[in-house]
Amino acid sequence: MPDTPAVAPEPSGEVTAGDTGGSRDRPPGWEPVARAVVPETERDPGYGSGLPISAVWQTEPPPPAPSSRWAPLYHSGYGGGVQSAPPEPPEPPDRREPYAPPERRDRYAPPDRTAPPDQQVHPGQQAPPPSRGTRHRRPVETQPPAPGSAAPARDQLPIRPTRSGASPDTLLIRRTLAEIAPVADKTTSYFYALLFIRHPDLRSLFPVAMDVQRDRLFKALLTAAEHADDTATLTEYLSHLGRGHRKYGTLPEHYPAVGECLIAALTRFASDTWSEATEAAWVRVYTTVSQIMIDAAAEDERSSPAWWQAEVVGHELRTRDIAVVTVRPEEPYPFLAGQYTSLETPWWPRIWRNYSFSSAPRSDGLLSFHVKAIPAGWVSNALVHHARPGDVLRLGPPAGSMIVDHTTDNGLLCLGGGTGIAPIKALVEDVAEHGRRRPVEVFYGARHDDDLYDIDTMLGLQRSHPWLSVRPVVSDGPTRRLSGQLTHIVREYGPWPAYDAYLSGPPGMIRSGVDTLVGIGIPSHRIRHDGIEELTTSSTGRG
Numbered sequence: 001m002p003d004t005p006a007v008a009p010e011p012s013g014e015v016t017a018g019d020t021g022g023s024r025d026r027p028p029g030w031e032p033v034a035r036a037v038v039p040e041t042e043r044d045p046g047y048g049s050g051l052p053i054s055a056v057w058q059t060e061p062p063p064p065a066p067s068s069r070w071a072p073l074y075h076s077g078y079g080g081g082v083q084s085a086p087p088e089p090p091e092p093p094d095r096r097e098p099y100a101p102p103e104r105r106d107r108y109a110p111p112d113r114t115a116p117p118d119q120q121v122h123p124g125q126q127a128p129p130p131s132r133g134t135r136h137r138r139p140v141e142t143q144p145p146a147p148g149s150a151a152p153a154r155d156q157l158p159i160r161p162t163r164s165g166a167s168p169d170t171l172l173i174r175r176t177l178a179e180i181a182p183v184a185d186k187t188t189s190y191f192y193a194l195l196f197i198r199h200p201d202l203r204s205l206f207p208v209a210m211d212v213q214r215d216r217l218f219k220a221l222l223t224a225a226e227h228a229d230d231t232a233t234l235t236e237y238l239s240h241l242g243r244g245h246r247k248y249g250t251l252p253e254h255y256p257a258v259g260e261c262l263i264a265a266l267t268r269f270a271s272d273t274w275s276e277a278t279e280a281a282w283v284r285v286y287t288t289v290s291q292i293m294i295d296a297a298a299e300d301e302r303s304s305p306a307w308w309q310a311e312v313v314g315h316e317l318r319t320r321d322i323a324v325v326t327v328r329p330e331e332p333y334p335f336l337a338g339q340y341t342s343l344e345t346p347w348w349p350r351i352w353r354n355y356s357f358s359s360a361p362r363s364d365g366l367l368s369f370h371v372k373a374i375p376a377g378w379v380s381n382a383l384v385h386h387a388r389p390g391d392v393l394r395l396g397p398p399a400g401s402m403i404v405d406h407t408t409d410n411g412l413l414c415l416g417g418g419t420g421i422a423p424i425k426a427l428v429e430d431v432a433e434h435g436r437r438r439p440v441e442v443f444y445g446a447r448h449d450d451d452l453y454d455i456d457t458m459l460g461l462q463r464s465h466p467w468l469s470v471r472p473v474v475s476d477g478p479t480r481r482l483s484g485q486l487t488h489i490v491r492e493y494g495p496w497p498a499y500d501a502y503l504s505g506p507p508g509m510i511r512s513g514v515d516t517l518v519g520i521g522i523p524s525h526r527i528r529h530d531g532i533e534e535l536t537t538s539s540t541g542r543g
């Protein structure tokens with residue numbers, strides 16, 4: 001097994017015909033576009049820095065320049081690294097046939113051959129409820145425990161907080177991360193090259209273009225390190241991550257492979273701070289991290305599929321670049337108004353994008369999304385310009401906590417910017433269905449009059465519900481409606497003492513919206529929005 005990968009992976013964000021991703025998963029007829037740039041996901045799409053926005057909906061900005069790879073892990077943006085105009089996304093093939101029915105990967109763990117036969121779980125069989133503390137696999141094999149000893153379980157970890165509050169393991173991990181920060185790009189490239197050379201079977205789980213993936217790994221590491229001593233927060237974050245990994249086909253046995261290559265990459269690039277103690281700390285922490293993810297995925301598997309197939313049944317082009325796409329999931333899809341899902345198209349396998357549901361759950365089970373095609377947005381362009389009824393998409397599990405609090409009679413102050421109006425509409429429908437009269441004030445922001453693509457629907461809702469008020473606000477162009485920045489207008493109409501706030505839209509709008517609302521006295525715990533993970537919310541104290 002070579003220590004140094006013989007083949008370095010492609011530079012970030014670029015795919016060439018020779019990419020090791022192989023062509024077997026590309027849609028038929030698709031010819032790789034030489035050095036096509038693939039958009040990022042899960043990035044703060046820009047408008048300056050500030051809050052880390054991690055869940056991104058229609059936003060698929062182009063990748064930052066390689067030199068800015070590290071800095072934007074949390075706060076990336078158009079201003080942070082893009083140095084040239086984003087290219088057009090390649091044309092997706094004219095694919096009309098649905099996915100070949102994929103083998104349903106809803107068996108998270110292989111049958112446990114060590115269990116007595118009557119307790120073994122086989123593919124397709126309902127797993128029995130886990131006994132407390134069930135462990136599927138020992139995740140890290142880089143430093144096998146002494147014969148006869150078990151791998152450290154997370155509740156056995158020696159967390160001994162120092163006077164600074166961080167445990168010794170956390171301090172060692174942070175030291176490593178600080179050392180590799182300037183060479184994070186190289187470290188992740190090396191890590192993935194090693195992973196795919198040692199475990200070529202894992203390559204097919206990853207997207208063809210690996211740039212986003214690289215950032216994700218380090219973002220996860222940073223987050224885990226930052227919260228290593230906060231068990232509750234860490235467990236929540238990692239459980240979400242573990243459940244989310246089911247749709248990629250991640251299996252428990254993949255974790256040791258990743259751990260082994262991670263340690264190898266860190267050993268090489270954090271040589272100044274690396275020591276036996278550091279390695280032991282990484283093994284312990286990685287073991288904990290992967291075990292939490294494995295357990296969460298295994299538990300989730302008992303009640304949910306890894307993904308849902310959904311057929312496009314409606315496609316309405318509202319403007320040149322915005323479509324309302326409606327799908328029918330093949331199995332019931334449970335979610336709450338205000339949540340979002342991840343979505344994969346047949347044209348770009350393994351590239352997932354987040355989209356908010358634009359309606360509350362419907363009795364016919366249909367789901368709708370508002371999709372804006374953005375420059376270099378492969379998925380969004382495919383959905384807006386190529387998807388047609390009959391196409392089959394895949395949905396990940398629902399996510400997000402921007403849901404209506406039905407335990408209070410407070411009014412709802414809703415700010416929806418651009419396609420961010422989609423989940424706001426879902427929230428309004430939710431309040432309507434719930435039957436309790438609460439004032440709902442919607443401020444619907446757009447840059448130009450023409451961009452208010454859903455204003456008729458929103459005004460229709462206003463006509464039906466006397467408790468609802470909808471105010472369109474145009475920021476950049478001439479208008480006979482309210483004119484100015486959405487947040488300024490909201491402040492003018494304030495001070496909103498008995499309201500809970502819901503914000504949805506571009507990250508910059510959410511940031512300035514939160515600042516404005518906190519500034520006029522709405523406590524941060526009564527301000528809800530997506531895109532800032534539970535973790536970062538708690539670390540920034542912004543609610």
Ligand SMILES: NC(=O)C1=CN([C@@H]2O[C@H](COP(=O)(O)OP(=O)(O)OC[C@H]3O[C@@H](n4cnc5c(N)ncnc54)[C@H](O)[C@@H]3O)[C@@H](O)[C@H]2O)C=CC1
Nearest residue numbers: 047057058059417418419420445446475504505506508509
């Ligand atoms: N759950 C959520 O939070 C959702 C968020 N989105 C996001 O909403 C965005 C929609 O994009 P577009 O329709 O192109 O919106 P846009 O760029 O046209 O802006 C919409 C509104 O937000 C305001 N705005 C934009 N940037 C601002 C800033 N930095 N500070 C203050 N106000 C700002 C604009 O003035 C306008 O009123 C995407 O980034 C998408 O990812 C979309 C759906 C759901």
